[in-house]
Amino acid sequence: MQPFTVLTAVAAPLEIAKIDTGMILPGRYMRRHRRPGHDYGEAFLYDLRFDETGRPREDFVLNLPAYRAAKILVTDSDFGCGSSREGAAFAVMDYGLRALVGPSFGEIFQVNCIQNGIPAITLPEAAIHDLWRQLREQPGAQLTIDLPSQVVVASDQTAHAFDISPLRKDRLLRGIDDIDVTLEYRDAIERFEVRRRSTYPWLPTARRE
Amino acid sequence: MSGPRTLFDKIWSDHVIVVSPQGEDLLGVDFNLINEGQSFLAFDQLRMEGRKSRRPQQHLAVTDHYLPTINRHLGTTGMPNPEIRRVVEMMDENATEFGLPHIGWNHRDQGIAHVIAPELGISQPGMLITCNDSHTATNGACGALAIPIGGGNQLRHVVATQTVWLKKPKTLRITIDGTLPDAVTAKDVILSIIREIGVGGATGYAVEYAGSTMRAMSMEGRLTICNMSIEAGARIGMIAPDDTTYQFLAGRPHAPKDADWPHALAWWQTLPTDDGATFDRELAFDAGRLAPMVSWGTSPEDCSPVNDVVPDPSRIADTDRRRHLERALDYMRLTPSTPLDQIAIDRVFIGSCTNSRIEDLRAAAQVLRGRRASVPGMVSPGSSGVKRQAEAEGLDQIFLAAGLEWRDSGCSMCNGSNGELVAPGERCASTTNRNFEGRQGRGALTHIMSPAMVAAAAVAGRITDVRQLSRP
Numbered sequence: 177m178q179p180f181t182v183l184t185a186v187a188a189p190l191e192i193a194k195i196d197t198g199m200i201l202p203g204r205y206m207r208r209h210r211r212p213g214h215d216y217g218e219a220f221l222y223d224l225r226f227d228e229t230g231r232p233r234e235d236f237v238l239n240l241p242a243y244r245a246a247k248i249l250v251t252d253s254d255f256g257c258g259s260s261r262e263g264a265a266f267a268v269m270d271y272g273l274r275a276l277v278g279p280s281f282g283e284i285f286q287v288n289c290i291q292n293g294i295p296a297i298t299l300p301e302a303a304i305h306d307l308w309r310q311l312r313e314q315p316g317a318q319l320t321i322d323l324p325s326q327v328v329v330a331s332d333q334t335a336h337a338f339d340i341s342p343l344r345k346d347r348l349l350r351g352i353d354d355i356d357v358t359l360e361y362r363d364a365i366e367r368f369e370v371r372r373r374s375t376y377p378w379l380p381t382a383r384r385e
Numbered sequence: 386m387s388g389p390r391t392l393f394d395k396i397w398s399d400h401v402i403v404v405s406p407q408g409e410d411l412l413g414v415d416f417n418l419i420n421e422g423q424s425f426l427a428f429d430q431l432r433m434e435g436r437k438s439r440r441p442q443q444h445l446a447v448t449d450h451y452l453p454t455i456n457r458h459l460g461t462t463g464m465p466n467p468e469i470r471r472v473v474e475m476m477d478e479n480a481t482e483f484g485l486p487h488i489g490w491n492h493r494d495q496g497i498a499h500v501i502a503p504e505l506g507i508s509q510p511g512m513l514i515t516c517n518d519s520h521t522a523t524n525g526a527c528g529a530l531a532i533p534i535g536g537g538n539q540l541r542h543v544v545a546t547q548t549v550w551l552k553k554p555k556t557l558r559i560t561i562d563g564t565l566p567d568a569v570t571a572k573d574v575i576l577s578i579i580r581e582i583g584v585g586g587a588t589g590y591a592v593e594y595a596g597s598t599m600r601a602m603s604m605e606g607r608l609t610i611c612n613m614s615i616e617a618g619a620r621i622g623m624i625a626p627d628d629t630t631y632q633f634l635a636g637r638p639h640a641p642k643d644a645d646w647p648h649a650l651a652w653w654q655t656l657p658t659d660d661g662a663t664f665d666r667e668l669a670f671d672a673g674r675l676a677p678m679v680s681w682g683t684s685p686e687d688c689s690p691v692n693d694v695v696p697d698p699s700r701i702a703d704t705d706r707r708r709h710l711e712r713a714l715d716y717m718r719l720t721p722s723t724p725l726d727q728i729a730i731d732r733v734f735i736g737s738c739t740n741s742r743i744e745d746l747r748a749a750a751q752v753l754r755g756r757r758a759s760v761p762g763m764v765s766p767g768s769s770g771v772k773r774q775a776e777a778e779g780l781d782q783i784f785l786a787a788g789l790e791w792r793d794s795g796c797s798m799c800n801g802s803n804g805e806l807v808a809p810g811e812r813c814a815s816t817t818n819r820n821f822e823g824r825q826g827r828g829a830l831t832h833i834m835s836p837a838m839v840a841a842a843a844v845a846g847r848i849t850d851v852r853q854l855s856r857p
Contacts, residue, residue, distance in 0.1 A: 196821040207468040260519035262537035343407030378641035381442035382486035
């Protein structure tokens with residue numbers, strides 16, 4: 177996982193509420209293997225970015241030249257609600273985004289993003305409205321996301337503090353994977369399993385047929 | 386000795402292996418369900434890393450999302466789309482390679498994971514269950530702590546370690562009291578809750594559904610309620626076990642047997658929330674005031690009682706809400722103030738992990754008995770077991786006589802990943818859980834409602850109040 181520390185990059189305002197993970201990664205793309213050069217970047221928000229004939233919708237924010245280089249998306253409420261498809265987080269990443277900032281996120285999606293090295297940062301609605309306004313008024317303006325200090329700095333230098341769990345912050349900063357951390361607790365896991373299965377021996381198990 | 390505790394707190398603390406000082410606990414997973422929807426991403430990575438499954442017998446892979454509901458007898462060669470066929474084959478290959486039990490396309494128990502896990506008695510009170518599916522909370526109706534996980538990193542983690550890192554959610558009790566009016570179902574209860582609190586209303590909470598309405602409700606209804614917790618933003622929804630739960634579980638293939646049963650029962654009876662336990666938040670609903678619900682917009686909170694009208698965005702004060710409504714009505718091709726029961730439909734779908742159990746099919750069949758559907762549609766039972774039972778009761782003949790298709794089981798047209806889609810611009814009355822833009826196919830116009838209401842819509846060719854349908 178790529179570490180995340182401080183990022184200064186072009187941000188795009190995406191002022192559409194309740195974009196669910198099915199719009200972020202349409203179901204028909206989920207059958208695809210994800211590999212270098214054939215990833216989910218193309219699928220990201222496909223039906224919003226392209227019309228029925230596959231032509232880019234010229235008025236869609238990410239298709240405007242000023243926002244093409246965006247690495248940060250300032251989303252609307254409930255971004256990533258709906259299905260738990262982790263491919264939606266991969267689509268965000270493969271499209272080239274490195275961070276999301278919004279008033280609220282679908283919880284599973286937010287976790288999926290953070291566990292893949294993409295901070296999905298929640299800010300109050302008023303702050304989001306202010307960021308949108310600045311990004312609309314100065315297309316191509318940059319935002320800074322400073323994870324160690326936990327602030328988002330707007331182009332007018334207003335700083336917005338954000339919360340993140342210390343555990344996720346630490347793993348994002350170091351770019352370390354959950355499994356590596358978990359395996360340090362191997363003995364505790366073993367003890368838990370023995371205790372649980374001896375206390376409740378009827379807990380279900382399945383067999384290969 | 387700790388003070389009074391909630392159902393959620395008891396099960397959570399029972400599974401904590403490591404209390405993290407950094408805000409997330411490491412929890413042991415009793416059982417993990419796996420569907421083929423993108424789980425290949427996790428297996429690809431495990432394979433590259435040379436990792437194995439730690440406890441293969443505590444997993445069950447279930448092919449449900451990509452399986453077409455027709456031509457099963459032709460096997461995978463009957464799946465015309467090569468990408469879909471490949472996903473189905475990969476689940477089998479991955480289950481074999483990692484030694485995981487698998488209910489595949491040709492298994493006699495094949496069905497939707499969240500229908501068959503309770504049906505086989507796998508979902509039991511007190512367990513921690515995970516699955517790479519957002520509707521995992523369905524299993525919480527059995528008194529379990531059932532939590533959705535991501536199909537990539539988190540699934541890979543559960544397969545490799547049989548544990549999961551989670552931030553402990555806050556607790557929300559939703560108490561529903563009173564008797565449900567005629568034709569008002571579990572689906573209408575949960576849609577009413579979502580309408581009230583919004584799709585983000587329970588984000589960050591573990592929800593316990595309680596109250597006299599829940600106590601009187603069947604397991605099928607409880608499964609429907611917990612199923613749509615995620616549509617209110619909650620990953621976890623659960624209902625305390627009681628006699629309804631125990632009677633439902635008794636005798637099922639994976640339920641405790643013989644000498645184990647009284648021990649299991651004694652433990653289960655300690656799980657319900659103690660008197661005096663506190664929740665971070667409480668909500669109450671009066672069942673007697675609820676009505677059959679239908680959705681008109683592009684988010685599950687966009688729903689209203691069937692005798693209401695399409696809302697008028699110009700009368701909404703909140704600018705964000707107004708913007709959403711304008712976009713939603715534009716997508717749904719609806720005019721403000723249109724009575725909901727004047728909306729003509731083109732097709733119906735009865736199925737999905739929300740409403741495909743035997744009670745759902747009975748409710749739809751009761752409306753359709755002796756009537757003809759005036760639009761095309763299909764019925765997909767939630768499992769092969771439900772299908773057999775429905776056929777034993779003659780329900781299949783009622784659906785067929787009404788002109789609907791009687792299909793095999795799977796997620797099917799709920800999200801169309803198996804290729805069964807609603808056409809662009811087509812309007813579908815559906816027993817499913819989501820009506821986001823494009824959920825049932827690009828440009829598809831979805832109205833979600835209960836099975837009886839979908840059946841009534843099928844007969845009338847428009848959204849209609851099932852209570853006002855004239856006798857055949």
